Amino acid sequence: MTTKKKVLIHGTGFAGQGHTQAFRDAGAEVVGIVGRTPSVVEAVAQKLNIPYFGTDWQQALTTCKPDIVSIATPGGAHVEPIKQAINAGCHVFCDKPMTESGETATELYQLALAKNVKTAFAASFRYMPHIIQAKQMIEEGLIGEPTEVECISHFNLDPNIPFGWSHRIENGGGRLNNNFTHLLSIVTSVIGDKILSIKGEVRNDMPKAPVVEGVHNFIERRNFIPKDINDPSLEWKDCNVEWSYTVLMQLESRLPASNPVSVLFKHGGLVPRFNEDHLVFHGSKGSIYIKGHYGNGPLYLWDETKQWKEIPLPNTISDLLPKIEDDTQRSWTYLASKLVKDVSGQPVEPYQTFKEGSEYQNIIDLIRSNTD
Template sequence: MTNRKKVLVFGTGFAGQGHTKAFRDAGAEVVGIVGRNPNVVKEVAKKLDIPYFGSDWAKALEQCQPDIVSIATPGGAHVEPITQAINAGCHVFCDKPLSESGNSATTLYQLALEKRVKTAFASSFCYMPHIIQAKQMVAKGLIGEPLEVECISHFNLDKHIPFGWSHRIENGGGRLNNNFTHLVSIVTSVIGENILSFHGEVRNDMPKAPVVQGVHNFMERRNFIPKDLNDPSLEWKDCDVEWSYTVLMQLESRTPAKQPVSVLFKHGGLVPRFNEDHIVFHGSKGSIYIKGNYGGGPLYLLDQEGDKQWKEVALPEEINQLLPNIEDDTQRSWTHLAIQLVKDVSCESVEPYQTFKEGSEYQEIIDIIRNGNK
């Protein structure tokens, strides 16, 4: 018990509570939690049985002396607490996006390298079971030479969700920060990490949003949509982020291929879907189709050299054994990544996992796409 790694969590909402469970399941000891609202952080600490709570991050770092910190606040609030934690010698687990800009994200990555601390970047849906299955199938050559990938999703979010961090660039909002990061991690995990080129376009379909008090948990924001949107006393604030995007990318294939692999990312945050969201990997000999915006499944394989019929492929039991026995996709993915970081910090052997290297790279890519460059 004395060798358990101590973790301090920053953030009391959906992600903060999820990170707490993840690190406990990873065998670490969550010694404290910090939040901006003293009343809320006290309530959450009591609910989760966390001994230390407060609203002063620097003080918490000093008093808790954690081995690892978990950053679960919106992306616009990441730079200062991560910088303080790294300078204190802490390893860092951070949810996406790493920060609000490519420059600040790269600064965090370089600081972590300088201070020799380990980092984990939680664009963690690359650990979805069927994504791991697809990676194994591509590596075995079941679709031949990888040719192209398409990621199609439409979320049909309500256009009147209350104003919050997700509506502003400086706060880490936007669909590129909070959807695209997951999809890039998924595609690169299956095809290969070397991004050769990219360009894209974005669209803001929600120029203003109503201001409502009381929204604490991001996942419950729909419950706070005003009943009377025409109320003259209702305050509205400007939104400057994208709610839809289209990105084209070229990747170098990990599996031998004669040419770069073409990738299409098409996401509509506010528009309805007609058919299933999906991810497809096409190759010279076949294709893999996975239902769901993040590859939730089931998975189908088409053999171009066989009967040319889509056939569902069961998930191998070895993948179920590899991942934590948790039903919720988000929680299972957080927990799996937390396990990797805790093991790595404890000098145990682990498979490669995403770090601030990917977090800073993705943020630089997002900046370029938003600026309309290639």
């Protein structure tokens, strides 16, 4: 009989709970969970039926002896726990962003190589069904030579979202870390991962944010927006990250192409959208348009008929992916399954590792410095 791989989770919020489900769906055993606040980690462990819980990561590594650790805390809290896990011989599944800087991300990548542990980097929306569909259609030649990609999104976030990790660079915040990472992963998966040039600019539209107690789960932070923003007793803290960005990039196409593929990433965190967020892949013979900022769908093809027509998702792709409705959970589960199979010695297709995670962090540093 095959023994289930043991997984230790670091983080009790939205990602930590999602990673727990992902690894269980992947056939692993979640043996423990670690968080900052004793009462919170105990409540989450009981809710998810996880046998071990605590606030001391090193102690948890020693007690649980996991095969794999899952890092689901904000990016600024990743470095030391990952170092400790790698030094303990654990394989690592890490959510985006990998760390708060290219320097620390590169250090972790090199440490993982030196210690011969496997890593997975969860900028995982490259596994969205219509993204896989677009990649297959381009490989089939349906748009000819790839020429251009555009990624357009506007989130219309409330500028009074309570202060937290997402407002500070050192904590792994910013839209580049938490939006661009997914889009870069998507585009390189479809077109090719060799980046020829990059330049960009960022803008901080939210110089301050209100301080509110009780925010634990990232996705529930809107529920804590103060009802009276002008309350003189309200505390405010400075924000030092970008909420909007524009990035221009050139990629070498994985398929033969006469010229580099031009890519535009345009994101406005606080501004409203007029039409749908979208991804478009243009080619010499046609184009593919996908609605949604991460390619949620549906997908449309422009071809020799000179009209957009919706293309249904093939059953082969539906059958490939886990039968999970939520896009984020399905993508986590798919990547977690790859890592578990790889760690178990089973053949598996290539997936994103700390190699890509460290590259992305260095690219983000470059964009923020506004140099090329």
